Amino acid sequence: MQKDPLLGTTFGNYKILAPLGQGGMAHVYRARQENLDREVAVKVLPPWYAADRNFVVRFNLEARLIARLSHPNIVTVHDFNESNGHLYIVMQLVDGGTLKQILDTSHDAVSAAGTSFPLPGTMDVLEANRIFQQLASALTYAHEKGIIHRDIKPVNVLMDRSGRPILSDFGIAKVLAGSSGLTRPGAGVGTPEYMSPEQCKGEEVNGRADIYALGVMLFEALTGRTPFVGDNYPALAHGHLYLQPPDPRVFNPQLSPQVCQVILKALQKKQEMRYQQANDLALALEQAVHPSSIGMGDISAQPTLRPSGIERAPTTPIYTCPTCQRPNKPDTYFCVRCGSLLNPCPKCRNQNRARDRFCTRCGQSLQYRMQ
Numbered sequence: 001m002q003k004d005p006l007l008g009t010t011f012g013n014y015k016i017l018a019p020l021g022q023g024g025m026a027h028v029y030r031a032r033q034e035n036l037d038r039e040v041a042v043k044v045l046p047p048w049y050a051a052d053r054n055f056v057v058r059f060n061l062e063a064r065l066i067a068r069l070s071h072p073n074i075v076t077v078h079d080f081n082e083s084n085g086h087l088y089i090v091m092q093l094v095d096g097g098t099l100k101q102i103l104d105t106s107h108d109a110v111s112a113a114g115t116s117f118p119l120p121g122t123m124d125v126l127e128a129n130r131i132f133q134q135l136a137s138a139l140t141y142a143h144e145k146g147i148i149h150r151d152i153k154p155v156n157v158l159m160d161r162s163g164r165p166i167l168s169d170f171g172i173a174k175v176l177a178g179s180s181g182l183t184r185p186g187a188g189v190g191t192p193e194y195m196s197p198e199q200c201k202g203e204e205v206n207g208r209a210d211i212y213a214l215g216v217m218l219f220e221a222l223t224g225r226t227p228f229v230g231d232n233y234p235a236l237a238h239g240h241l242y243l244q245p246p247d248p249r250v251f252n253p254q255l256s257p258q259v260c261q262v263i264l265k266a267l268q269k270k271q272e273m274r275y276q277q278a279n280d281l282a283l284a285l286e287q288a289v290h291p292s293s294i295g296m297g298d299i300s301a302q303p304t305l306r307p308s309g310i311e312r313a314p315t316t317p318i319y320t321c322p323t324c325q326r327p328n329k330p331d332t333y334f335c336v337r338c339g340s341l342l343n344p345c346p347k348c349r350n351q352n353r354a355r356d357r358f359c360t361r362c363g364q365s366l367q368y369r370m371q
Contacts, residue, residue: 006044010034011083014042014090030093033078040078041094045087059087065147066170071339073138075158075168091168096161099131100154103221122252125259128221129289131157131165134351135214136282137334138167143207143278144336150205152213153194154220164351192236193226197269200237208271211278215266218285222259223251227267241269258288279332286331286353319343319354330355 006016006029014031020041021028031042049055063080070076079090106123123131135157142149149156149170158166190199196212198205220226227246228239245267248260262284268274275281318327319342321335328335328342333351335342343352343366350361357366 009084011042011044011086011088012079012081014040014079014088016042020095030095031090033090039093041091043089043091047085050082050085050087056082056087063089065145069142069145069147069170071138071141072334072341073134073164073166074142074170074339075166094158094160094166094168096159096163098155098159099157099165099217099221102159103154103224122224123221125222125255125289128218129285131221132214132218132285133282133331133333133353134165135167135217136278136285137332137336137339139207139210139214139278140282140336141334141339142167142170143210148205148207149210149213150199151190151194152210152217153191154217157217192230192233193228195237195240196271197240198271200240206271207278208274208276211266211275211281212268214278214281215263215274218266219245219248219263222255222263223248225251256288258291259285262288279329279336283329283331328354 004019004027006027007018009016011031013033013035015034016029016031017039018030019027020030026043026045029042029044031040032038033040045059049059060080063077067077067080075094076092077089078092081088102123139149139152147170149167151169152167156167156169158168160166192200194213194216196205196209199209216226228236228243230236230239245264248263249255249257262281265284266274266281275284319330319332320327321338321340321342323340324335324338326335326337331353332342333353334340341351342354343356344350345352345359345362345364345366347364348359348362350359352360352366358364359366
């Protein structure tokens, strides 16, 4: 096997140590930042991108925007530059695998055991809820900053050693979108299985395209497959554009109708029919998974009529972020403005929802911050 020529080389202060992964448009390496004596991840783009100066300008502009994101579930960008004829991005090292690897491992383990439940390639609905609550929080934060991911998929969800999901590759698809003349095989501007109808049509996208992709991932996490399958891009695009997604219970009869409704709403063809914010999807999923913990569910958030016919204001409590004072919904873990943990346990540092009065891991009493 031919040795990777980048191994042992240095990009600025970063010495390439070992490969971490490879995608259609970049290689990712474990590297050591010599001046700070720490390990980082370095994503190196192929040399043909650096040869196009217009692409380099777009890359630098987008990298600056992404580097400003600060959220526990978004990978931290430390640096970006050009060296040895390559563009590269330096990020925090997240070495717990990816969501795709978790789903693949589940599939292999169940297949080896010869059992039919849990279903191959699926995860428990409680675990899926935990992961997707955090991913939705990250997307809501990024969207409020005006940044759309455009390529949400399991391989772009990194997992740390504690099981925290961390979104990577923000902004890469946007830069590639303007470089069709440079595109090499596999280096598309989205992944067909997860592309929204508007992406398939080449239209301008907004945060609702990411919400569609999040719905595809949730479908996959709970059924073991994506809603539309095909051997080529035209077949997959046809599904996204014209076919109704199948009922998830066809592939996983254990799912509740409420959870299926959440998935199918996220997969609506028309943007205005989907959830308008990722946190809306998260709240609906939480209510579907834990209906008794929400009390009256959606009803409590709607105006009610007094006997006289006068509307009463909603009674759903709002929780204030201790860092930036932004009001947040009861079932969020992180502030939608600044990304701070809303209700960390002072004893074990577990992530808790804003509304939790006691730590879900150790039972410690939590500070109550209802507005």
